[in-house]
Amino acid sequence: xxxxLWTYEGPTHVGAMRVATAMQGLHYVLHAPQxxxxxxxxxxxIERRNARPPVxxxxxxxxxxxxxxxxxFKTACKEAYDRFRPEAILVGASCTAELIQDDTGGLAEAxxxxxxxxxxxxxxxxxxxxxxxxxxFLQICRKLAKPMARTEAVSCNLLGATALGFRHRxxxxxxxxxxxEIGVAVNVCAPLGAAPHDIAxxxxxxxxxxxxxxxGESAARWAEKTLGQPYTKVVPIGAGATRDFIxxxxxxxxxxxxxxxxxxxxxxxxxxxxxxxxxxxRVFLFxxxxxxxxxxxxxxxxxxxxxxxxxxxxxxxxxxMRALAKSYGLEALIxxxxxxVEEAIQxxxxxxxxxxxxxxxxxKRLGIPCAVISxxxxxxxxxxxxxxxxxxxxxxxxxxxxxxxxxxxLEEHLLTMFREDFEFHDAAGASHHGGKAVAAAPQASAPxxxxxxxxxxxxxxxxxxxxxxPASIVWLSDAEAELKKxxxxxxxxxxxxxxxxxxxxxxxxxxxxxxxEAKAHYAR
Amino acid sequence: xxxxxxxxxxxxxxxxxxxxxxRGQREVFCxxxxxxxxxRKMQDAFFLVVGSRTCAHLLQSAAGVMIFAEPRxxxxxxxxxxxxxxxxxxxELDREVARxxxxxxxxxxxxxxxxxxxxxxxxxxxxxxxxxxxxxAPSVRVYxxxxxxxxxxxxxxxxACLAAMVPALPAxxxxxxxxxxxxxxxxxxxxxxxxxxxxxxxxxxxxxxxADGLPGVGPNTVFALTQPFLGDTHAALIGRxxxxxxxxxxxxxxxxxxxxxxxxAEFGVPPAHFEQVxxxxxxxxxxxxxxxxxxxxxxxxxxxxxxxxxxPLARFxxxxxxxxxxxxxTPYLHRDILGPDLDLLAEGPVISEGxxxxxxxxxxxxxxxxxxxxGLGLANPLEAEGxxxxxxxxxxxTPVHFYEQAGDLAGLFSRPLRRRALLNPxxxx
Numbered sequence: 046x047x048x049x050l051w052t053y054e055g056p057t058h059v060g061a062m063r064v065a066t067a068m069q070g071l072h073y074v075l076h077a078p079q080x081x082x083x084x085x086x087x088x089x090x091i092e093r094r095n096a097r098p099p100v101x102x103x104x105x106x107x108x109x110x111x112x113x114x115x116x117x118f119k120t121a122c123k124e125a126y127d128r129f130r131p132e133a134i135l136v137g138a139s140c141t142a143e144l145i146q147d148d149t150g151g152l153a154e155a156x157x158x159x160x161x162x163x164x165x166x167x168x169x170x171x172x173x174x175x176x177x178x179x180x181x182f183l184q185i186c187r188k189l190a191k192p193m194a195r196t197e198a199v200s201c202n203l204l205g206a207t208a209l210g211f212r213h214r215x216x217x218x219x220x221x222x223x224x225x226e227i228g229v230a231v232n233v234c235a236p237l238g239a240a241p242h243d244i245a246x247x248x249x250x251x252x253x254x255x256x257x258x259x260x261g262e263s264a265a266r267w268a269e270k271t272l273g274q275p276y277t278k279v280v281p282i283g284a285g286a287t288r289d290f291i292x293x294x295x296x297x298x299x300x301x302x303x304x305x306x307x308x309x310x311x312x313x314x315x316x317x318x319x320x321x322x323x324x325x326x327r328v329f330l331f332x333x334x335x336x337x338x339x340x341x342x343x344x345x346x347x348x349x350x351x352x353x354x355x356x357x358x359x360x361x362x363x364x365x366m367r368a369l370a371k372s373y374g375l376e377a378l379i380x381x382x383x384x385x386v387e388e389a390i391q392x393x394x395x396x397x398x399x400x401x402x403x404x405x406x407x408x409k410r411l412g413i414p415c416a417v418i419s420x421x422x423x424x425x426x427x428x429x430x431x432x433x434x435x436x437x438x439x440x441x442x443x444x445x446x447x448x449x450x451x452x453x454x455l456e457e458h459l460l461t462m463f464r465e466d467f468e469f470h471d472a473a474g475a476s477h478h479g480g481k482a483v484a485a486a487p488q489a490s491a492p493x494x495x496x497x498x499x500x501x502x503x504x505x506x507x508x509x510x511x512x513x514x515p516a517s518i519v520w521l522s523d524a525e526a527e528l529k530k531x532x533x534x535x536x537x538x539x540x541x542x543x544x545x546x547x548x549x550x551x552x553x554x555x556x557x558x559x560x561x562e563a564k565a566h567y568a569r
Numbered sequence: 570x571x572x573x574x575x576x577x578x579x580x581x582x583x584x585x586x587x588x589x590x591x592r593g594q595r596e597v598f599c600x601x602x603x604x605x606x607x608x609r610k611m612q613d614a615f616f617l618v619v620g621s622r623t624c625a626h627l628l629q630s631a632a633g634v635m636i637f638a639e640p641r642x643x644x645x646x647x648x649x650x651x652x653x654x655x656x657x658x659x660x661e662l663d664r665e666v667a668r669x670x671x672x673x674x675x676x677x678x679x680x681x682x683x684x685x686x687x688x689x690x691x692x693x694x695x696x697x698x699x700x701x702x703x704x705x706a707p708s709v710r711v712y713x714x715x716x717x718x719x720x721x722x723x724x725x726x727x728x729a730c731l732a733a734m735v736p737a738l739p740a741x742x743x744x745x746x747x748x749x750x751x752x753x754x755x756x757x758x759x760x761x762x763x764x765x766x767x768x769x770x771x772x773x774x775x776x777x778x779x780a781d782g783l784p785g786v787g788p789n790t791v792f793a794l795t796q797p798f799l800g801d802t803h804a805a806l807i808g809r810x811x812x813x814x815x816x817x818x819x820x821x822x823x824x825x826x827x828x829x830x831x832x833x834a835e836f837g838v839p840p841a842h843f844e845q846v847x848x849x850x851x852x853x854x855x856x857x858x859x860x861x862x863x864x865x866x867x868x869x870x871x872x873x874x875x876x877x878x879x880x881p882l883a884r885f886x887x888x889x890x891x892x893x894x895x896x897x898x899t900p901y902l903h904r905d906i907l908g909p910d911l912d913l914l915a916e917g918p919v920i921s922e923g924x925x926x927x928x929x930x931x932x933x934x935x936x937x938x939x940x941x942x943x944g945l946g947l948a949n950p951l952e953a954e955g956x957x958x959x960x961x962x963x964x965x966x967t968p969v970h971f972y973e974q975a976g977d978l979a980g981l982f983s984r985p986l987r988r989r990a991l992l993n994p995x996x997x998x
Contacts, residue, residue, distance in 0.1 A: 046619070046645040046661040048669060055626040078685045080599025080718025083627045085946030095953035097946065104595045107688070107719040121594065128927060140621040141685035141719070144652070169621060170649045 051383040051403055053358035053421060057167035058139045059084050060177020063236075063260075064185070065135055066098040066208035070240035071185075072131035073100045074122045076114070076142035076149050091424050092209055101125040105142075115147045122153050126160070132241040133189065134158065135181065137165035161241070163188045173381075175259045175333070175359055178207055182236055183263040189241055192272050193248040199298045200230040202250040202268075204276070205261025206237035211336070211420040213237055215433035216256060220281065223436050224254070226304050227294055248272045252297045256280070256435070258335050259359060282339035284311055284347055284440040309437035311444040315348050323349055326451070329395040330355040331378070331386055331404050332419025334362030336434070338369050340399050340418050343443060345373070354378065354393045356386070358401075383407070394538055397451060402426075412537075414450035418443075518547050520555045527557050542567045576888055579915035583880075583897075584908055586920050593925025596946055597875060597900055598962075599718030601684060602631050603726025606966060608641045610751040613677040613779045616642040617669065618716070619662065619694060620684030641676070643669070647686055658692055659700075666701055670709060677708065677780040680730060683715035710737065710780065722900040724798040724876045724965060727751060731775055734783075735805035738775075741785025746772045746832065747811065749803075750796035753968040754778075760795070760819075760971055763829060766846045769836045775802075786811050793832050795819060795970060797910070798877035800903045817909040818878075821885040821975045822854035827909070850972035857976025858889050861983035866891035868939035868986065871932075874898035874924050875944055875961040881910040882942075882964065883918065890979055894918035895936045898929065940986060957989050 058075060065073035066088050075081070081102055088098045103121040105114045126134060136153040150164025163184050167177050182205075203220060206213040214237075221231050232250035233243045247268065253276035255265045265276040275297055281290035295302035314320065328350040330337045334357040344350040356378025357366050363379045370377035378389050383403045390398060390407060398408045398415040402423050408415030417426055418434075433439040520528070531539050539560075546563035547555050601624055604616040618624050625644035632640065645665045651658045662681075670676060679701070681694045698713035705711065714733035716726040731749065746769060748760060757774060764772050773784030775792075784790075788810035794803065797818055807813065816831035817824045826847060833843050870892045872879040879899045886892040896919040904911070911920075921929070926947075933941055933956070941951055941958045948958040959982055969978040 046647060046651055046658070046665050048617075048643050048665050049622075049625045049646050050640075050643045052622060052625045052629060054622075056621065056623040058623075059626065078599070078718040079595045079597060079722065080601070080627070080685070081623065082594075082596045082946055083598055083602075083630055085596070086944070087630060089947075089949045090945050093949060095949060097950045102594050104593070105719065107717075110689070110719070124927070140623045141689055144686060144689045168649075169623070170647060170652060173622065 049382075053381050053383070053401065053403070054174035055084070055087075056140055056174065057169045057172050057177030057180075058137060059087070060174040060179070060260075061135065061137060061165055061167060061181040062088070062098055062100055063174070063178045063207040063209050064181040065100060066094070067206065067210075067236040068099075068185075068239050068241070070132040070242070071099060071135065072125050072129045072133075073098075073135040073137070074118070074125050074149075074153070075100055075102050075137060075139055076118050076121075076147060077102045077104070077139035078141050079104045079106055081139050081141075088208055091422075092427050093424070094208075098208075099129065099131070103142075110145065114142075114145055115152055118147055118149060119152050119156060122158075123156055126156075126158050131160060133161040133163060133185075135163050135165055135185070137167055140169035143169055161188055173359075176361065178260040179263045182207075182261060183267055185236070185241075185244055186247065186264045186267055189244040190247040190268070190272065191245065193246065195251055196230070196232060196249045198230055199228065199300065200232040200250045201294075201298075202232050202247050202253045202274070203234040204253050204255050204265050204268075205257035205259070206234060207257075207260050208237070209420070210237070210257065210260070211422050211426065212432060212434045212439075213257070215431050216435040216439065218431070219433040219436035219438050220254065220256065223281070223287070223291070223304065224294065227291060227298065227302060228300050229294060229298050248274075250274060252276060254294070258362070259333055280335055280339055281435045282336065282439060283343040283443070284309060284437065285342060286339055287436050287440065306437060309440060311347065311437075311440040314441075314444050320348075320448075323448070323451070325349070325351045326397055327351050327353045327393070327395045328397045328399060329353055329390055329393055329404075330418070331357070331398075331400040333357055333359050334366045336419035338366065339434075341369060341373060343440075344399070344447075347440075348444070348447065350397070353395050354389055356380065356389070394541060396538075397447070399447065416447045416450055517553050518544055518555060519553060521557075524555045524557050524560050527560055539564070578913055581916045582912040583914045583916055583918070583920055584904070584911040586911075586916060588902060589919050589921040591921060591923045591925045591928065594927065595722070595900075595924045596873070596926045596944055597924070598631065598723040598944070599627070599685070600716035600721025600723065600726025600729055601627060601682060601718075602723055603716060603730060604628065604642045604682065605632050607727055607730055607751055607776070610754075610778065611678060611776050613675060614641060614680060615669065615673060615676045615678070616680045616682055617666065618642070618644040618682045618684055619687045619692060620644055620647065620682075621686045622646055624684045624686075641673070647690075652690060658690075659697060662692075662697055663701065663704070666705075666711075670705060677710065679705075679709055679711045680733075681711060681713040682726075682730075683713065683717055685717040685719050688715060688717045688719060712737065722874075724796070724878070725901070727796070728799045728801045731799065732801035732805045734776070735786070735802060735809060738783055738809070739785045740809075741787040742789055743771070743785065743787070744789040744791075745784070746770070746836070747784055747786065747790055747792035747806070748772060748774045749792050749794050749799055749806070751776050752795055752970060756968050756970050756974065759973055763846065763850070763971070764832065767829070767833055767836070767838050767843065769832060769838065791835055793828070794906065796878075797881055797903070797907055798901075800901070800906060803903075803906060815905075815909055817884065817913060818881040819970050820881050820978060821889045822851050822858060822972065823889055823913075824881060824885055824910075825854065825971050825975070826851060827913075831909075854972040854975035858979045860976060861979035862890045864983040864986050865940075865979065867893070869893045869895050869936070871895045871936060871938035871941045872897045872899070873926075873929060873933075873941065873943040873947065873961070874900040874921070875942075876965050877901060877903075878964055879942070880907050880914060880920070884910045884914045885978065886982060887915065888913060889975075890982070892940075892982075895938050896921055896929075896932060898922075898924065900924070940982060942982075957985050959985050 088094045103117045136149040153162045206217050233247050253265050253274050255276045268274045279290040279293050281287040291302045330340050337357050358381045367377045387407045398404050399418045401419050405415050432442050543563040681698050683694050694713040698711045702711040712733045714729040777783050786809045790811035793814045814831050814835050816828045819825040819828040879897050883894045883897045898921045902922045942961050945960050948960045951958050968974050
């Protein structure tokens with residue numbers, strides 16, 4: 046048993062629902078108790094879908110336990126077929142039904158329905174949502190896709206886009222357009238938007254574009270082996286990755302890469318002088334491995350941040366994640382425990398967090414700017430406007446998204462210049478962050494008056510509760526006053542650095558000199 | 570100021586209307602969801618679900634942003650090794666509970682909440698609660714109840730929780746009034762103030778806000794339910810010798826007045842005094858409801874089952890807002906508890922218990938009601954079909970009981986209709 050509050054991923058059958066809901070003409074019959082229908086609202090509310098997910102639940106109750114549940118399953122399966130007339134049926138069990146061990150596949154076969162039945166084995170006590178999606182899509186491909194003659198013109202399949210995917214809708218549009226410019230047609234995009242008869246003609250594509258390894262890699266590997274289709278390894282998130290992706294696709298297609306980059310604004314935005322202040326901003330990355338690995342490259346090589354920590358919650362991708370982190374001189378944080386992530390963030394004190402919904406809330410609590418780069422996400426990250434992460438427009442979107450939460454360069458400069466101003470004093474906070482302006486505290490001028498008091502006679506300054514060794518380090522009031530002149534959004538870091546410096550030097554008191562020596566020590 | 574009189578009680582209510590009982594796919598929450606509001610009410614309680622990742626995911630989805638506020642609930646997720654042998658599962662649970670209590674020393678009441686997986690593997694949480702209670706006494710009392718989907722629907726989770734507390738309540742010979750049902754604090758305070766003004770007391774609440782405030786119970790206790798879904802708690806209290814005051818539920822002006830009147834009669838409050846205390850808030854409530862009744866009057870209504878609040882809400886909407894009920898679906902119908910409300914609900918609507926969601930949706934589509942009250946899994950799909958919906962879960966989380974909220978309650982139903990008219994001005998002509 047493991048005590049959990051937050052889960053980054055849902056159970057495996059939610060992954061299967063993401064595939065079923067992404068597709069057309071497919072129905073999923075889920076052996077599950079009353080209440081498991083809660084997952085429907087992820088699709089109807091977070092993704093704002095206008096139809097119910099194509100999922101029927103057996104809704105067994107306590108009194109049904111025993112032989113009756115198998116009968117319930119057969120009835121639900123038959124009724125679902127009669128009502129929805131799907132081209133194919135997925136059958137499986139949720140975590141509770143896994144325990145009662147009805148053979149859903151066998152029961153469904155016994156009905157002799159006139160359409161393919163695809164049984165799913167999704168171990169819900171070992172694996173999670175992404176596995177469920179990946180495995181479901183693999184089983185659908187195995188059942189329905191067959192080797193066949195290639196299309197005359199060069200074409201590819203797009204693999205891995207699902208329902209409830211972070212920006213999947215717009216990524217598919219962006220990459221479809223990009224491939225069109227290269228001269229490659231999309232044969233089938235799946236699971237998103239595909240029907241079982243589309244899966245059946247997947248074999249006609251020349252190669253596969255694997256958009257999301259988390260949800261499409263097993264199918265891509267299977268297609269490589271069985272259908273003879275190579276698949277792309279570069280995920281086109283970021284300008285550099287998109288260029289690499291174009292080169293990879295062109296090589297697979299045997300075409301010359303020709304793509305219009307005129308709409309790509311991110312490199313110039315990054316090069317412009319207002320972006321100079323972004324240099325070396327310390328950023329922490331967390332999310333699914335694919336988005337984090339792409340974000341690391343953008344952060345360091347395209348925006349000029351310093352990546353101070355990275356990790357992912359999906360253990361399936363721990364190996365590549367660790368390797369990449371190592372190349373950044375970091376140790377990857379592989380965990381699905383949000384408390385560990387929060388601890389790591391607190392220890393690193395980054396200036397920007399790029400993460401999921403959970404990191405967004407941690408950032409709010411810690412007062413650190415944050416942008417969302419990966420699922421799980423909430424309703425606001427299924428926007429009405431076009432906002433891909435992939436391709437050149439995706440690079441533009443990412444630049445705006447990441448930079449907005451930071452105080453812009455000019456603003457930062459002005460805030461520093463006018464920090465004693467009545468409207469911009471520290472206690473006023475930043476109004477555009479939802480903070481409320483308050484009057485300057487009357488003791489703001491007190492340190493100057495205290496200047497005449499001999500230092501030894503003064504009471505020790507209040508200690509920061511986050512000081513590394515609060516018992517032994519004291520801020521002298523001059524130094525405390527000087528610290529207050531530092532803009533509020535970097536003051537916490539200055540305080541911690543100074544205290545760490547003092548502790549390293551064995552100093553028990555921090556004077557103005559200590560403060561500036563520490564500043565010089567940590568200067569970069 | 571004169572206030573309009575309420576319609577007279579119907580010649581024939583729905584108390585004896587034959588039920589349409591259905592079985593099939595149910596689109597409802599399980600009882601675990603009750604934790605979301607129960608933990609807000611019981612300030613020193615922690616709710617530990619023993620279940621699967623699905624249970625944790627459900628709580629996360631239902632709790633929305635609340636989950637980031639260090640809430641006092643969590644899930645001990647069963648892993649593969651817990652399923653292998655039961656003895657091990659008990660040791661694992663003890664360890665997780667010890668860790669939890671060490672981290673949260675402010676916790677005085679711990680609820681071990683059973684789920685479908687823990688019920689199916691027959692993990693004996695009742696014995697675990699006894700064992701852990703002994704282990705962590707006297708600072709923490711450990712209870713257990715089941716919020717599993719195979720046994721409970723949505724608000725029944727609260728019933729199971731309160732019923733589990735009843736045997737542990739101290740014995741009392743005092744003649745006290747017990748208010749049963751978790752109400753938002755603001756509502757509870759209004760109810761207590763009204764009862765005090767009527768001269769009724771002492772009044773205690775179940776659940777109490779903290780473990781110190783737990784009420785006593787005994788043969789001189791009388792209790793009034795503030796929520797309709799408390800069948801097991803009702804039975805458990807009667808089992809301890811307490812007596813129930815039957816009344817319609819305190820929704821709207823009429824419901825609140827009838828509820829207060831039933832309690833006042835029990836305590837021998839003179840009618841003139843009752844009139845004096847209730848006249849002003851009654852007038853306020855009628856005025857506030859009238860503002861919305863213009864939108865709701867003459868509109869048809871279809872309740873899908875969700876919380877068991879459906880029959881009393883249908884009574885409020887038909888009698889005080891002029892709506893017409895087509896079908897009133899409820900997950901369970903306790904006729905004894907809901908009798909007074911059913912007496913006031915005019916004969917006509919189908920009263921259905923349980924659900925076969927596909928067949929029920931066929932009936933919704935055939936009837937094309939002006940307003941459909943349903944869960945979030947159905948609301949947007951029905952809106953996309955051109956039907957106006959009101960999502961039901963809000964009725965459980967929003968303060969809606971008693972006089973001062975009567976207008977807000979009507980507003981919850983009028984808003985979607987006004988919105989549809991606003992967004993489609995030509996259709997409203």
